Structures are given as C-alpha cells and as structure tokens.
Amino acid sequence: MKPVIQLLHFGYQQAMSCIFPAAIFLTLAVSGVVQLPFIHRYDLILVVLLLVQYGMYRSGLETRDEIKVICVFHIIGLALEIYKVKMGSWSYPEPALSKVFGVPLYSGFMYASVASYMCQVWRRLKMDMTGWPGLLAAGLLGGAIYLNFFTHHFIPDFRWWLALLVLIVFWRTWIIYRVRGKVYRMPLTLAFFLVGFFIWLAENIATFFNAWKYPDQYEAWHPVSVSKISSWFLLVIISVIIVAQLKHVKAGRMAEGTKFEVVKDPAEEGAGNS
Known part of the structure; x- marks a missing residue:
C-alpha cells in the first residue's frame, strides 16, 4: 500500500507543477470553441495567460525569481518562434x-x-543533483543546442551529435528527489527524454486546438512527427540548465561557481532508483 501512496503523492506534486501548462491548454481549448466578437483569439489567450501568471505570483505558487526565469525563457522561446515562422517551419494563421x-x-x-x-x-520534490558537469560545460552545450535550432536551415543539422554530447556530458548526473521524506534518484538524461516526450504529447494537443500549424497540417490535423521528440529533448536541456543554476545559486551551494553537491549520499538516505 505504501508504494501506491508514494505514487499518488508523486502524481499530485507533478500535477500541481503543471498548473501553468494546464492553463495554457485549457485556454487554447476553450478559445477554440468560444469566440468573443470584441477580441482576437490570440490576443485573448495572451491576456488570460498574463492573468494566470499574475494570479500564481500573488498566491505564492511562483516566486519572484521564478517569474524572472519564466520571463527569460519567454524571450528565448519568442525569438525562436519568430525565426522559425520566418523560415516557414510553422505558422500562426489567425489575426x-x-x-x-x-x-x-x-x-x-x-x-x-x-x-x-x-x-x-x-x-x-526538493530536488537536487549529483555529478553536475559544471556551468561552463553545461552552458556551452546548451548554447550550441539553441544555436543549432537556427543554423540547421543553412548548414547540416547537428542535433544527433548534440544528443550524443548530452549523454557524454551528463552521464554521471543524477536527479535526487524526495517524496514524503523518501529519497529517490533518476539519471538526468532519462528525465530529459521523459519531459521531452510529454511535451511532444502536449504539442499534439496544442496543434489540434490550432495554437499553431505545421505546413503538413494545413489541410487537416494529424499527429506531430515522433522525430519532434528529439527537438523537445534538446530544448528541455536549456531550461534545466537555466533553472538548475538559479536553484543552485539560491540554495547557496556554489562550489567555485561550477559544482553541485548534496548534503548526503542518496544511498545513505535509503534512496530508491526510479
């Protein structure tokens, strides 16, 4: 019975962590059905999401520093969107x-x-990491991944080489997380893939509700190519590097600005493998 309770608690914390993504999908779904005559759909979505973010901040669900990280990633994502739309990768057809x-x-x-x-x-989940490769290695790899999203339109796509580098650079890195006091761990690269997979599922939902359209979805909707998981896998790494560094700094566990350390070895705390 205890494993079931642990799983339910883990699921609850995951669900609470997805409040903002869930708000996005709910807004996309409702705005696709309910049309307001005095505001364009895309403008309405923007207003709703700004209000959701404000509400999460005022309620304490997100801190000021977390809002800063979200704003940084909003800018990073918007820059990528502008470039990709210009290159014809996808489009936003509504006014x-x-x-x-x-x-x-x-x-x-x-x-x-x-x-x-x-x-x-x-x-x-009171997460931490062991075996972090250092800000320099992680930062350079993250920068190369982001740059590849732009350059692959003109030069060969290096995503699979970058994915191999991810496995090499992060092969010793484990995520430590806690569920009701019990410590678990997971390889960071596995976490990258799992998050990338679920974002791919979310992308299918978003395109179904016309959040945007790929060129091959103009005539009729069909599932997004499975190959897109690799793109999200790489994009997740950028977000992890940014968030991890923020949490590292705030926790005051900087060791010459590069290394992650945990207070205790997971095995000593009775860690379970996930």
Whole structure:
C-alpha cells in the first residue's frame, strides 16, 4: 500500500507543477470553441495567460525569481518562434493585434511553461543533483543546442551529435528527489527524454486546438512527427540548465561557481532508483 501512496503523492506534486501548462491548454481549448466578437483569439489567450501568471505570483505558487526565469525563457522561446515562422517551419494563421513578425506574443508562454514546470517540480520534490558537469560545460552545450535550432536551415543539422554530447556530458548526473521524506534518484538524461516526450504529447494537443500549424497540417490535423521528440529533448536541456543554476545559486551551494553537491549520499538516505 505504501508504494501506491508514494505514487499518488508523486502524481499530485507533478500535477500541481503543471498548473501553468494546464492553463495554457485549457485556454487554447476553450478559445477554440468560444469566440468573443470584441477580441482576437490570440490576443485573448495572451491576456488570460498574463492573468494566470499574475494570479500564481500573488498566491505564492511562483516566486519572484521564478517569474524572472519564466520571463527569460519567454524571450528565448519568442525569438525562436519568430525565426522559425520566418523560415516557414510553422505558422500562426489567425489575426491578432499582439503579433510580432507574424508571431503572437502568447507563443513565448508555451516555452515559459516548461520553465514554470521545472521551477515548481524542483521546489515541490526538493530536488537536487549529483555529478553536475559544471556551468561552463553545461552552458556551452546548451548554447550550441539553441544555436543549432537556427543554423540547421543553412548548414547540416547537428542535433544527433548534440544528443550524443548530452549523454557524454551528463552521464554521471543524477536527479535526487524526495517524496514524503523518501529519497529517490533518476539519471538526468532519462528525465530529459521523459519531459521531452510529454511535451511532444502536449504539442499534439496544442496543434489540434490550432495554437499553431505545421505546413503538413494545413489541410487537416494529424499527429506531430515522433522525430519532434528529439527537438523537445534538446530544448528541455536549456531550461534545466537555466533553472538548475538559479536553484543552485539560491540554495547557496556554489562550489567555485561550477559544482553541485548534496548534503548526503542518496544511498545513505535509503534512496530508491526510479
């Protein structure tokens, strides 16, 4: 019975960490059915998501520093969206006053929701890491991953080489998390894949509700290619690096600005493998 309780508690914390992503999908779904005559759909989505973020901050669900991380990732995501739309990778066909270079401003929140989830789950499960490769190695790899999203339109796509580098750089890195006082651990690369997979599922939901459209979805909706999981896998790494560094600094566990350490070895705390 105890494992079931642990699983339920873990699921509850995961669900609470997904409040902002869930708000995005609910807004997309409802706005696709209920049309308001005095405001464009994309503009309405932006207003709703701004109100949700404000409400989460005022209620204490998100801290000021976490809001800062979300804003940073919103800018990173919006810049990528503007470039990808310009290159014809996908489009936002509906009109809106809040469009910038053909991209509605709410689109950045879809990337920011990943950072929101990371911040929430880190705090709720009292997460930490062992074997962190250091800010320099992680930062350079994260920068290369982000740059590849832009450059692969002109030069060969290096995503699979970058994925291999991820396995090499993070092969010793484990996530430590706690559920009702019991300590568990998971390889960080596995966590990257799992989050990337669920974002891919979310992407299918978003395109179904016309949040955006890929060129092959103009005539009729069909599932997003499974190959997109690799893109989200790599994008998750960028968010983890940003969030992890924030949490590292705030926890005051900086060791020459590069290394993660935990107070106790997970085995000594009765860690379970997940």
